[in-house]
Amino acid sequence: GAVVSQHPSWVICKSGTSVKIECRSLDFQATTMFWYRQFPKQSLMLMATSNEGSKATYEQGVEKDKFLINHASLTLSTLTVTSAHPEDSSFYICSARDRLWASVYEQYFGPGTRLTVT
Amino acid sequence: DQQVKQNSPSLSVQEGRISILNCDYTNSMFDYFLWYKKYPAEGPTFLISISSIKDKNEDGRFTVFLNKSAKHLSLHIVPSQPGDSAVYFCAASSYSGGGADGLTFGKGTHLIIQP
Numbered sequence: 001g002a003v004v005s006q007h008p009s010w011v012i013c014k015s016g017t018s019v020k021i022e023c024r025s026l027d028f029q030a031t032t033m034f035w036y037r038q039f040p041k042q043s044l045m046l047m048a049t050s051n052e053g054s055k056a057t058y059e060q061g062v063e064k065d066k067f068l069i070n071h072a073s074l075t076l077s078t079l080t081v082t083s084a085h086p087e088d089s090s091f092y093i094c095s096a097r098d099r100l101w102a103s104v105y106e107q108y109f110g111p112g113t114r115l116t117v118t
Numbered sequence: 119d120q121q122v123k124q125n126s127p128s129l130s131v132q133e134g135r136i137s138i139l140n141c142d143y144t145n146s147m148f149d150y151f152l153w154y155k156k157y158p159a160e161g162p163t164f165l166i167s168i169s170s171i172k173d174k175n176e177d178g179r180f181t182v183f184l185n186k187s188a189k190h191l192s193l194h195i196v197p198s199q200p201g202d203s204a205v206y207f208c209a210a211s212s213y214s215g216g217g218a219d220g221l222t223f224g225k226g227t228h229l230i231i232q233p
Contacts, residue, residue: 043226045223
């Protein structure tokens with residue numbers, strides 16, 4: 001149980017284009033999902049908290065107009081990187097919290113999406 | 119300013135011995151701590167957690183110890199197995215009005231189990 005998927009797992013795009021990354025909880029409902037970013041040999045950094053049916057909450061320093069988050073259902077959140085630039089190249093990982101069973105603190109992570117902007 | 123610190127980038131342990139991974143934190147608002155295991159190009163896998171009201175939590179070969187006064191926690195793996203080789207992240211969270219916050223991660227410790 002508690003499986004989170006991400007799609008795509010790997011994407012290359014040209015500078016200036018937009019890319020959408022999907023995060024799905026496959027066997028549980030998630031009222032809250034989180035988006036993280038990891039640069040090579042660095043820690044995972046929280047970008048935003050996504051709550052189903054409401055606007056996402058962004059961490060300080062993360063541009064909300066650049067990283068659009070939509071949490072339209074209890075099993076799906078999407079992150080759209082708009083007008084991507086090479087510095088946006090990173091490993092993007094989502095996580096989800098099981099609203100019924102898990103501790104309010106525990107998060108289950110997706111496998112991540114490697115974004116490369118050329 | 120890093121709120122969760124893992125000061126050892128790597129740790130090498132012989133198979134069968136105990137692995138001890140350390141983590142320090144600075145934010146006294148953190149009230150829940152988690153350890154994750156991660157392989158390259160994969161998402162973290164949850165290992166074990168501990169609430170700030172406890173000082174120890176055990177699950178099979180994994181034990182987490184919390185010293186609140188020192189703002190220090192450690193993960194013990196015994197006995198260490200080759201499959202334990204991975205990067206281990208310490209993470210912390212706090213509970214705000216709307217629910218538990220997102221996790222704050224340390225930089226990770228690369229554990230290498232040698233045969």
